[in-house]
Amino acid sequence: MSPVDPYDRLRPSTDIEECECEVVTHLLLIIGWMSENPISCGECRREVDPERLRLTTKEVDLVAGWNVVSNSLYWLWLDSGEYEEYAKARLSDPTSQINTDGMKVAEMLSARLPTRLWYYSDTDDGTLIECPVCARPLDTNVKWGTGDCPVCKIRM
Numbered sequence: 001m002s003p004v005d006p007y008d009r010l011r012p013s014t015d016i017e018e019c020e021c022e023v024v025t026h027l028l029l030i031i032g033w034m035s036e037n038p039i040s041c042g043e044c045r046r047e048v049d050p051e052r053l054r055l056t057t058k059e060v061d062l063v064a065g066w067n068v069v070s071n072s073l074y075w076l077w078l079d080s081g082e083y084e085e086y087a088k089a090r091l092s093d094p095t096s097q098i099n100t101d102g103m104k105v106a107e108m109l110s111a112r113l114p115t116r117l118w119y120y121s122d123t124d125d126g127t128l129i130e131c132p133v134c135a136r137p138l139d140t141n142v143k144w145g146t147g148d149c150p151v152c153k154i155r156m
């Protein structure tokens with residue numbers, strides 16, 4: 001039996017365009033990315049293969065475990081049924097498990113490369129101008145998303 005490659009847990013089953021930047025300088029950990037790998041390049045926003053980051057098996061498991069829950073909550077929200085309000089409340093609450101665990105995963109990845117946790121926001125509710133965590137004004141000078149909180153290290 002051939003050993004299972006631990007990186008496979010973070011490798012999409014479908015063909016995706018992977019980050020091809022020569023050097024990755026910062027990362028986005030994207031909530032509800034709907035793919036097996038929520039780690040994206042901060043420059044091109046394409047997925048970064050976990051092997052490039054030399055993640056340990058334990059780290060891969062942490063990212064993959066968080067990602068499954070994050071995607072599940074997104075499905076419940078998008079499904080617009082009985083669970084929609086519940087999922088939205090969990091995703092919007094900075095103290096919810098998905099967000100606090102996301103911060104921990106982003107912190108872990110930041111030991112490799114500076115990482116922002118991509119925060120949930122419902123575009124139907126308008127664009128946030130303040131950080132949902134610390135209420136400071138968001139830095140809107142960002143390549144991806146609508147704003148960045150350098151204090152909380154989150155991106156919207």
Ligand SMILES: [Zn+2]
Nearest residue numbers: 019021041044
């Ligand atoms: Zn890239």
Ligand SMILES: [Zn+2]
Nearest residue numbers: 131134149152
């Ligand atoms: Zn903040």
